[in-house]
Amino acid sequence: AWLNQDAAQPPASEVLFGKTWNLHIPTGRVFPATPALFTTSALNFDYNADAPAPERWLRFLAQLWDDDPESIALLQEWFGYCLTPDTSQQKMLLLVGPRRGGKGTIARVLAHLIGAANVAGPTTSSLAGPFGLQPLLGKSLAIVSDARFGGDAIQTVVERLLCISGEDALTVDRKFLGSVTLKLPIRFTFLANELPRLTESSGALTGRFLILRLTKSFYGQEDVGLTEKLAAELPGILRWALEGWMRLRQRGRFVQPASVEDAVRDLEDLCSPVGAFVRDRCIVGPGCSAEASAVFAAWKGYCQEMGRDHTGTIQTFGRDLRATVPGLRVTQPRLTGGRTRWYEGLRLADGAGGSCHAPY
Structure with a gap:
């Protein structure tokens, strides 16, 4: 947020904070970082308008979804959405697929893009704990690997996810500190081998999920250095993600790929x-x-x-x-x-x- 806002300054919600330079995303205008613009999260590198296209990253995605450009487009928009402080879409991403299917690589690249200091890594069980929300404070992205929605505390997890994704204020208990009541401006990305079974009759939570389904497994054929190779393309991946954000902004909402219509129905039925x-x-x-x-x-x-x-x-x-x-x-x-x-x-x-x- 601007500490001294005036009409000439772009809205803070439209600014991408880099290492030494900031970018006004809609106009592409770059301006130096200033103490007058406060943020709790920033990228570890600066935007480069001349960065080459991320060819290896695009080949990787085409390998995962060779006949499904809608899924790639949704992922592109989600990456761009996670770059901004905007949570108005009130959505969470659910990546579902077999082991060694690419879910973890996508999540690691997203974490590299957002910056490790801005990412939390809770588990579904930790979210239900008395201090389970404390690690989310000051973070813009939560990546839940191997998401398992089960156990006695699942109803607490459902309630908290509804509050957070719905931009509602909730009280966060902090260990050895006083509790705070606030809105958590954080986006959730879940990785799972199967669709979650939630107990939520109204369908409110299932309607918050965007689903991307992976169908291939590369078990036994893993490229152990792939994440590092893709991380070398981060400036290009940033440009790619910003294109997704612009498309999302023009349309005004996310669109589920046609390939997951049956998965959406299955999730609704399970829940x-x-x-x-x-x-x-x-x-x-x-x-x-x-x-x-x-x-x-x-x-x-x-x-x-x-x-x-x-x-x-x-x-x-x-x-x-x-x-x-x-x-x-x-x-x-x-x-x-x-x-x-x-x-x-x-x-x-x-x-x-x-x-x-x-x-x-």
């Missing part, structure tokens, strides 16, 4: 089985209604078909159903035989136990 049930077995819309007991019976049958052992109670199912279907209402009309619970705004696709007309 919210009730959401998958609604998509496969229900019709949602105004005027639709269904008896709660009939919907729960259909849910139990669906779980049996899918090999899911735990169906929960009708109460927990109703809670998850309301989180999945915005605007769903529960009523208890007086019908023949007494009062029964009905859902308004949803019916079973086969018409059992409901209709698209009010039952009363």
Whole structure:
């Protein structure tokens, strides 16, 4: 941030801080570092407008996604996004693929680009700890290698990721220091061998993930010096990343590659089985209604078909159903035989136990 802002100075959010020079990204104007512009993170090198194209890096990406330019474009935009203090997209990157598939190399190059002093390396389990957020203070990027979303504390991890990626303020407890309440301007990059299984019925967290899927493994064929070779191209990779940032800025949002549409759906189903049930077995819309007991019976049958052992109670199912279907209402009309619970705004696709007309 500028300590003494005036109209002639570019917005700090559009400035890339180098070792001795700063770059105003939209205009390409370079100006010397100044004590009047405060930042907690900067690159370890300066921007070079004449840097050659990163040929080895581009060949590496083409090897990973030889028929998927959309995935390369998304990675390019993510690299550029991580260079700035902007977190307004409220997204996290999830790299999924087999071992020795390129995930670690991509993460190491990104860390080199951002600067080691600006990168945190938490684990999913450490994020749930009482002081798990303290290492994120002052960092602009968190790289979670070998991300494993499981264990008793997973709900705490989900809550914290929702707060951080959603730009919400939260209280950070610090060991031997007082706690602080602030927004953490940090972007998360997760590396995983498989899609995570999260318990989050509303789908809010799954909607925060951008997914890049790697399908090749180079196990037994590793180039152990590849990271160093790619790091030699950092000035060119920086120019490449800035092109991605400009494209993202013009479009205004990230776009998931078409190649991961099924992965996005799988992630949603893993995180919210009730959401998958609604998509496969229900019709949602105004005027639709269904008896709660009939919907729960259909849910139990669906779980049996899918090999899911735990169906929960009708109460927990109703809670998850309301989180999945915005605007769903529960009523208890007086019908023949007494009062029964009905859902308004949803019916079973086969018409059992409901209709698209009010039952009363």
